[in-house]
Amino acid sequence: MTPDLQLHTPRLTLRLIQSNECAQLATLIQTSPSLYPWIDWCHHKFSVTDADDFVLHTRLNWVKNIAYGFGVFTKDNDELIGMAALTDQAFSFNMGTAGYWIGDTHQQQGYAKEATQAVIDFCFSQLKLTRIEFVCAPDNLASHNVALACGAKSEGLARNRYIFNAQPKDGLVFSIIPTTGVSKS
Numbered sequence: 001m002t003p004d005l006q007l008h009t010p011r012l013t014l015r016l017i018q019s020n021e022c023a024q025l026a027t028l029i030q031t032s033p034s035l036y037p038w039i040d041w042c043h044h045k046f047s048v049t050d051a052d053d054f055v056l057h058t059r060l061n062w063v064k065n066i067a068y069g070f071g072v073f074t075k076d077n078d079e080l081i082g083m084a085a086l087t088d089q090a091f092s093f094n095m096g097t098a099g100y101w102i103g104d105t106h107q108q109q110g111y112a113k114e115a116t117q118a119v120i121d122f123c124f125s126q127l128k129l130t131r132i133e134f135v136c137a138p139d140n141l142a143s144h145n146v147a148l149a150c151g152a153k154s155e156g157l158a159r160n161r162y163i164f165n166a167q168p169k170d171g172l173v174f175s176i177i178p179t180t181g182v183s184k185s
Contacts, residue, residue, distance in 0.1 A: 001126075003062050007070060007118040012111065014070035014084060014118055016059060021071070022051035024080045032104040038140050039101060040165045065089075068122075072102065072115045081106040084115035086123055086132075095131035096123060100146060107142075113149045120150055124178040135162050135171040147174040 007014040017025055029035065029046040036042050041054070061067035069085040082102035089096040100116045123129045134147040138157065148154070152174035161171030 001062055001065060001068060003059060005068075007122055008075075009114045009118050011075055012115055012118070013073045013075055013078070014115055015073065016062065016069070017055050017071035017080065017083075019052060019055055021080060022048050022055055025051040025055070025071075028080055028082070028103040032101075034104050034107070035101055038137055038143065042101075068119075070115070070119065072111065081111060082115065084112070084119045086119060086127070089127075089129070093131070094129055095133065096127075096129055097133045097135060098123070099134075100143075112142075112146045116146055116150050120176060130177060132176050134174040134176075136174065137164075138170060138172050144172065144174070147176075150176060152176040 003016050005015070026046050026048045029042050029051075030044055032042065033044065036044070041050075058067075058069040061069065067086055067088050069083055069087070071080050072082040072084055073080055080103075082100070084100040085098065086096045087099045098116060098119055100112050100119075102112045102115075120132060123132055132152075134143070134152055135158070136143040136147065144154075153176070155173045155175055157170055158173050159170050160168035161173065162169055
């Protein structure tokens, strides 16, 4: 996938975060403590150097076609407000896992659902995936609500489903499949 790919919604543009936007990313994470219990790389000391490493890693994943992390930007002022991503693909199973977060000052405005729906549409229409999973901490109700709002179904608790701070954690798994048949070309 080309790194210049952009997804558009009525209020948002989803695209790779550029290296000159690392300070904006660092500030957004530093001022979003609601993310810290759920995303282990988010913390109050997240630096511009951390952001630069993250942006480089995200770009490399695009080039390798293994994950697509989109910065979520408002259309009206091009402000970075979060991320939505296909965090990994399981090629053998033609599926992937989606993730999303929105900075604290922009939450409760429907941005997470809008951005996540754009990523879902991209995964089904362009990547031709046949399943997307969302793996959430059992008590992360905000994340559950985004998955459900996008049409995902709860499938249950999976033991040791993800790693958080180098420790396996149980995850509540939601999934969504395309509404029409998808075939690989």
